[in-house]
Amino acid sequence: MASSYFSTSLALGAIGEVRSLATVSLARSLDEPVNPIVDLPYLSALLLSEDRPPRGVVRRVWQMNQAMQFAEFAPVTSLQHRILASGLRPGPLEQVVLRLHKSPSPTTPKWIDATLRSALSAPDFLRGTQMTAYRGLRRRVFFAPGGPALDPLSVTSFLLLILWCGRPTGIPPQAWARLEKVTAGLADQPGWEGPLDRLVLTEACKVLDREEWDSRDMVGAGAEEGEKGIEHV
Incomplete structure (x- = not known):
């Protein structure tokens, strides 16, 4: 698949696809039943696009x-x-x-990063995934009545779960490598691990038969599963 330029229509299509992929990855990581993932043309094109706007x-x-x-x-x-x-x-x-402003900074925005953050931090999406996380965890972790009052999963955790579940056949290897790079950059930033992140990632390691996760090295081997990814669950 040839690379293309970033565009608004491409981002909007990719947002829906990455949310679906994240939801399925979260469910699978907590041993919940999932439906197969279909093609991901917009997400693939986004990851293969040049990281710059028109x-x-x-x-x-x-x-x-x-x-x-x-x-x-x-x-x-x-x-x-x-x-x-x-x-x-x-x-x-x-x-x-x-001209009273004294701090020039011609920083180029990271369009792919921004699209993934927008997709995985929207309130409606997070409400749905919190319910999925709670359903999966309450069978595996002791909760007080009413469930835990926890912040939602971070963008980094969603991307890690996607990688750990393996590359769907609808995403080319080059696009998957781009996703790994983006996720590694986010995982290197401090402060993203909340209580729910730790719970879900710990249980995901058990379900997906991974070694215990380490915040210093978390992209890991699950990203190399390729054809054995989510589409074939």
Whole structure:
């Protein structure tokens, strides 16, 4: 499959597919029944795409960074949104005001990372997966009446479970390698492991016959299962 440029339509299609894959991976990791995964064309194309936006967006981001000088690609004011939408440089008065910003940072946004984070951190998606996690865990872990008051799983945990369950045949090896790289980068960042993450990952290791997980090396061998992945459960 040839690489392509990142686009909004590609991201929207990939969001639905990665949520389905994460939900099935979570269920399988907790020994819950799952349905087979069908083709994942949008997710595959996203992972094979060049990690940059179309030229028109690049131009507008550059123009806004030149004018705004803000630390991250995160327009929050109406002025920033207006300039991004118009693709035009601000007028003389706006330029005088905006030059008060002292911290230029022309950081290019990570579009694939951002799409995966958006897909796996939406409230409706997290509510559904929390129920799946609770159903799977209550058969294996002692909970007080009413269940645990736990934060939802992190994006990193969802991606780890996807990798541990093995590559579906619908995702090419090159795309899978890209997913491994993204996940390794997220796993290297501190502070993502909450109580539910530890519970689910520990039980997943037992179900998937893995060694106990280690936050220092967690992408691991399950990512190499290839054709024996989720599609053939």
